[in-house]
Amino acid sequence: MCSILGLSSDSDVAPTLVASLKRMEYRGYDSVGVAIKNGSNILVKKGVGKVNDVNASIHMDKVNGNVGIGHTRWATHGGVTVENAHPHLCNSGPVGVVHNGIIENYAELREDLEKNHNIVFKSTTDTEVIPNLLQIYFEKSHDVKRAIMDTVGKLKGHYAFVALFNTGELVGVRNHEPLIIGIGATNNLLLTSDIIGLPENISSVIYVDNNQFVIVKDHEYDIYDFEGNVAQFTIKTIPKSYQNVTKGSFRYYTEKEIFEQPNTILMAGEGDNNCLEKITQSIRDSDYVYVTGSGTSYNIAVIAKYLFSRFAGKKVEHVMASEMKYSSRYLVSDSTLFGISQSGESADILESVSIGKKKNAKILSMVNSKNSSLARESIHSIGLNCGPEVGVAATKSFTSQMAILYKIADKLCENCLAINFHTISNAYTKMLSNTSHIQELAKSIKNIQNLFVIGRGIHYPIAKEGALKIKEITYVHAEGIAGGELKHGPLALMDSSTYVIVINPDDDAYVDNISSVHEIKSREAKIIGISNKPDPSYDFWIKIPTIREELYPLIEIIPLQLISYYLAVERGIDPDYPKNLAKSVTVK
Numbered sequence: 001m002c003s004i005l006g007l008s009s010d011s012d013v014a015p016t017l018v019a020s021l022k023r024m025e026y027r028g029y030d031s032v033g034v035a036i037k038n039g040s041n042i043l044v045k046k047g048v049g050k051v052n053d054v055n056a057s058i059h060m061d062k063v064n065g066n067v068g069i070g071h072t073r074w075a076t077h078g079g080v081t082v083e084n085a086h087p088h089l090c091n092s093g094p095v096g097v098v099h100n101g102i103i104e105n106y107a108e109l110r111e112d113l114e115k116n117h118n119i120v121f122k123s124t125t126d127t128e129v130i131p132n133l134l135q136i137y138f139e140k141s142h143d144v145k146r147a148i149m150d151t152v153g154k155l156k157g158h159y160a161f162v163a164l165f166n167t168g169e170l171v172g173v174r175n176h177e178p179l180i181i182g183i184g185a186t187n188n189l190l191l192t193s194d195i196i197g198l199p200e201n202i203s204s205v206i207y208v209d210n211n212q213f214v215i216v217k218d219h220e221y222d223i224y225d226f227e228g229n230v231a232q233f234t235i236k237t238i239p240k241s242y243q244n245v246t247k248g249s250f251r252y253y254t255e256k257e258i259f260e261q262p263n264t265i266l267m268a269g270e271g272d273n274n275c276l277e278k279i280t281q282s283i284r285d286s287d288y289v290y291v292t293g294s295g296t297s298y299n300i301a302v303i304a305k306y307l308f309s310r311f312a313g314k315k316v317e318h319v320m321a322s323e324m325k326y327s328s329r330y331l332v333s334d335s336t337l338f339g340i341s342q343s344g345e346s347a348d349i350l351e352s353v354s355i356g357k358k359k360n361a362k363i364l365s366m367v368n369s370k371n372s373s374l375a376r377e378s379i380h381s382i383g384l385n386c387g388p389e390v391g392v393a394a395t396k397s398f399t400s401q402m403a404i405l406y407k408i409a410d411k412l413c414e415n416c417l418a419i420n421f422h423t424i425s426n427a428y429t430k431m432l433s434n435t436s437h438i439q440e441l442a443k444s445i446k447n448i449q450n451l452f453v454i455g456r457g458i459h460y461p462i463a464k465e466g467a468l469k470i471k472e473i474t475y476v477h478a479e480g481i482a483g484g485e486l487k488h489g490p491l492a493l494m495d496s497s498t499y500v501i502v503i504n505p506d507d508d509a510y511v512d513n514i515s516s517v518h519e520i521k522s523r524e525a526k527i528i529g530i531s532n533k534p535d536p537s538y539d540f541w542i543k544i545p546t547i548r549e550e551l552y553p554l555i556e557i558i559p560l561q562l563i564s565y566y567l568a569v570e571r572g573i574d575p576d577y578p579k580n581l582a583k584s585v586t587v588k
């Protein structure tokens with residue numbers, strides 16, 4: 001979602017703000033802007049497009065001033081226009097705001113401001129009410145702290161914002177959307193929605209709690225709750241891997257993250273066996289276990305059902321995080337709710353956890369960001385440890401999530417799986433060492449309109465995940481289908497222009513899949529087989545290594561990620577910034 005930033009320093013802040021915005025662009029990239037205090041004015045520079053392009057034309061990094069705010073946008077309210085790009089100033093100019101989240105009651109606030117305060121709005125965003133409320137309340141009390149408390153008293157919804165006053169105060173407010181304070185040397189204080197925004201020289205951070213705000217003035221900071229009481233906080237150090245994230249020698253983050261998997265698969269849940277043990281115990285002790293997540297993380301929830309039931313006889317139910325609200329009446333009280341999320345900040349999963357809590361569920365989670373909201377809402381939370389995932393499409397986080405599920409399943413069944421993850425890592429290295437055949441395939445199918453991915457049993461959620469990757473970064477319509485369902489409808493779509501990817505390792509679904517392949521071939525559609533075994537009916541065979549049958553899901557996803565990535569490149573799409581998407585979806 002949108003990224004928000006504020007920086008106070010001894011020197012000009014604009015170059016650092018722009019560099020941080022570039023790193024945070026994955027949260028939203030339709031427009032960008034900065035506002036810098038320059039004397040008693042607040043100067044705004046903003047435009048539509050990506051950070052580098054906008055900066056090349058309007059030089060946001062050249063504005064002078066030691067305190068400023070910045071934003072990259074993922075439009076929710078109001079189209080993608082310069083007027084709607086952040087920062088937004090209050091009508092008279094002395095307060096600027098960047099915002100992430102949604103102000104649910106903005107329409108009525110706007111009407112009141114127009115009618116009773118003669119405010120003329122310049123944008124169609126929900127954001128613009130905030131600087132105007134701040135300014136009106138500040139004029140009344142001449143007290144920034146009071147103005148914030150009065151303003152948040154009026155706002156409804158989940159939001160975080162950073163405000164800049166021309167009196168020099170920089171303010172960060174958190175209400176259910178992330179906000180972090182970075183504390184650096186040379187009086188650098190940065191407010192950010194994401195640790196990736198931190199410059200290399202800042203590694204000490206405070207995670208601002210919900211319903212708290214921070215006021216930065218003259219290199220000092222004070223944190224309060226929404227009632228105005230001084231808040232307690234702890235300063236933490238962020239891992240080195242999150243500082244100065246770059247693409248290295250890779251062309252795209254997505255490519256880099258796919259190729260990191262031989263290492264990241266070894267890190268999943270590592271160093272926290274105690275937590276893994278506690279999560280396993282909670283699942284073991286629970287009569288009802290619900291697993292929830294969104295998108296890729298939901299596909300993991302489906303895999304959890306297969307793994308925990310097959311290897312541990314544990315019945316679990318998967319619920320899409322966005323559907324939890326509508327399933328809540330069926331939730332059994334005092335159950336266990338296992339939330340899966342890369343970011344730990346997706347609004348849907350946070351909502352599903354709060355629904356679970358109302359039913360007295362025990363909250364467990366698996367996240368990549370150990371200090372995320374989801375981790376903090378959980379009694380036990382295990383880390384993926386796969387390092388920052390910048391590509392919008394989840395790749396390495398998916399395999400790390402799966403690895404943790406396998407570890408839990410193994411504990412539940414008292415080591416019946418005894419997995420050596422080095423075997424998986426070696427299989428990844430092998431598959432990634434030569435991708436030329438997949439690149440050729442991508443070239444040959446670059447103009448297709450539809451792609452189907454079929455799998456049976458535990459391979460079905462992998463098929464769904466493959467299809468999600470394809471549609472997300474290649475814009476080709478793709479569907480993940482359980483093989484047996486083909487004849488119940490989807491075969492109607494098969495003809496000589498159709499390609500079907502069949503996930504077909506040599507396990508108990510192999511023979512049935514070959515039958516599906518024949519059904520598909522009789523409609524003249526083409527088959528791309530992902531398997532350790534060749535078959536004459538495959539038009540294209542992607543060979544995967546032979547490993548223990550139960551472990552194929554961990555490796556068969558790699559060719560699907562590679563097909564998506566190379567197809568995106570062939571189709572001239574930047575896989576890191578697919579249209580209409582953003583990383584960490586913090587709005588409902």
Ligand code: F6R
Binds near residue numbers: 349395585
């Ligand atoms: C797909 C993708 C999204 C996320 C989903 C949940 O590649 O990236 O579908 O998986 O938005 O995000 P997290 O896991 O951060 O809660």
